Amino acid sequence: MLDERSRADDTVLGVHPGVTVPDMDVPRTRRKPPSFRPVTVRSVEPLTPRMIRITLSGSSLAGFPIPDPAASVRLLLPRDGRLTIPVWNGNEFLFPDGSRPTIRTFTPRRFNPDGPALDLDVVLHGSGAVSRWAAAAEPGAEAAISGPGSGYAVNPEAPAFALLGDETAIPAICRLLEVLPEVPIAVHIEIATLEARLDLHRDVETHWHVLPDGGHPCDTLVEAGRTIRTVPGLQIWAAGEAAGMQRLRRYFITDQHVPRSDTSIRGYWKQRRPS
Ligand SMILES: Cc1cc2nc3c(=O)[nH]c(=O)nc-3n(C[C@H](O)[C@H](O)[C@H](O)COP(=O)(O)OP(=O)(O)OC[C@H]3O[C@@H](n4cnc5c(N)ncnc54)[C@H](O)[C@@H]3O)c2cc1C
Numbered sequence: 001m002l003d004e005r006s007r008a009d010d011t012v013l014g015v016h017p018g019v020t021v022p023d024m025d026v027p028r029t030r031r032k033p034p035s036f037r038p039v040t041v042r043s044v045e046p047l048t049p050r051m052i053r054i055t056l057s058g059s060s061l062a063g064f065p066i067p068d069p070a071a072s073v074r075l076l077l078p079r080d081g082r083l084t085i086p087v088w089n090g091n092e093f094l095f096p097d098g099s100r101p102t103i104r105t106f107t108p109r110r111f112n113p114d115g116p117a118l119d120l121d122v123v124l125h126g127s128g129a130v131s132r133w134a135a136a137a138e139p140g141a142e143a144a145i146s147g148p149g150s151g152y153a154v155n156p157e158a159p160a161f162a163l164l165g166d167e168t169a170i171p172a173i174c175r176l177l178e179v180l181p182e183v184p185i186a187v188h189i190e191i192a193t194l195e196a197r198l199d200l201h202r203d204v205e206t207h208w209h210v211l212p213d214g215g216h217p218c219d220t221l222v223e224a225g226r227t228i229r230t231v232p233g234l235q236i237w238a239a240g241e242a243a244g245m246q247r248l249r250r251y252f253i254t255d256q257h258v259p260r261s262d263t264s265i266r267g268y269w270k271q272r273r274p275s
Contacts, residue, residue: 219242
């Protein structure tokens with residue numbers, strides 16, 4: 001599941017993703033996501049040199065549904081210093097002049113309905129609009145939130161779980177560790193530097209893998225995947241760079257014959273080649 005720029009699913013035509021249909025006289029329309037709720041930055045807390053917690057608040061968050069674990073929200077950034085809410089055109093959110101807003105997907109790390117306040121933990125990877133915005137954000141800064149999208153349905157009968165992710169998956173992994181049952185859980189996280197490690201707040205088997213210089217994103221997760229014993233019923237949850245997740249899917253589902261229904265492996269971002 002990637003964000004606005006790469007989604008091809010979610011249509012209201014009932015067409016299965018990946019299935020080609022003949023031309024129809026019906027315009028291709030996607031289900032309208034929840035409307036954007038204007039919020040302001042209440043506080044900014046560095047968690048590690050690679051991750052910052054942004055707490056968003058505002059009366060518009062009243063009634064925001066409690067997110068499932070590892071769910072998603074869309075974050076809209078202001079344009080030219082002003083928050084303008086884009087309009088849904090049946091397929092995507094656009095400004096009235098036809099230009100694209102800056103919208104990215106994040107994990108609702110914690111929602112406090114009494115605040116109401118929503119925490120997002122943002123990776124400071126350097127080159128992106130939100131990464132730069134978060135690094136410079138100050139209390140009072142404006143933004144907007146839409147969501148939440150659906151999250152992970154935990155199988156309460158599962159004998160064990162394996163969680164694999166890059167830094168963008170850390171917030172979701174932390175949420176999952178708050179709700180997974182007391183069964184063996186192995187966690188593998190790929191990080192850019194050792195300083196990106198943080199407290200996962202649960203005593204489980206945890207492996208931090210530093211991506212070597214020049215490596216492809218999620219290389220270490222693909223390696224780690226090979227060390228996991230795929231016992232019957234093992235539930236595999238993974239998220240990270242899209243091509244890396246494709247490799248993990250191939251390994252677990254095609255090579256190891258893990259039932260697809262025992263896996264949730266999602267692309268969270270896509271490495272773009274420099275143009
Ligand atoms: C369901 C879901 C939940 C997510 N949860 C989180 C979360 O809780 N925290 C979080 O930080 N991210 C999360 N992400 C990933 C996040 O949406 C992307 O990393 C997003 O591209 C960041 O936006 P940006 O504006 O900073 O960079 P963009 O403007 O989108 O990208 C700019 C450049 O940076 C590269 N890039 C993007 N992300 C990364 C990265 N992480 N590392 C290195 N290079 C990158 C791109 O390839 C591109 O070349 C989630 C994604 C999904 C789909």
